[in-house]
Amino acid sequence: MNDWQRFAAKVSRIPGGCWVWTGTVNSDGYGTFHVDGRRVLAHRWVWEQAYGPIPDGFELDHVWSRGCRRRDCVRLSHLQLVTHRENCVRGVIRRKLQKVLPVVQSWTEEAA
Numbered sequence: 001m002n003d004w005q006r007f008a009a010k011v012s013r014i015p016g017g018c019w020v021w022t023g024t025v026n027s028d029g030y031g032t033f034h035v036d037g038r039r040v041l042a043h044r045w046v047w048e049q050a051y052g053p054i055p056d057g058f059e060l061d062h063v064w065s066r067g068c069r070r071r072d073c074v075r076l077s078h079l080q081l082v083t084h085r086e087n088c089v090r091g092v093i094r095r096k097l098q099k100v101l102p103v104v105q106s107w108t109e110e111a112a
């Protein structure tokens, strides 16, 4: 099997749109993949196959506004190259929203 076949064998599509990694996941919740004797992060590997090396100072965000809710998601369209600072800002906003969303949802349901 080549790298792509091994990669694809570890991906499961779930309702909601995420492509979840079914292989090993590290302590931070990211999928890991062995390529050329190295252990790499699965979502970074697939992104780099498409777009080339991730530049210094940049990270991949699992984009919440595109429906991505999982760190072990490896769907290319759910990933975006952002600066470390942008990624942190998004993380803060996401955590704040996640706290209030159930409240907002119940307001909406009451209003409906």
Ligand SMILES: [Zn+2]
Pocket: 017, 018, 019, 062, 067, 068, 069, 070, 073, 074, 075, 078
């Ligand atoms: Zn996703």
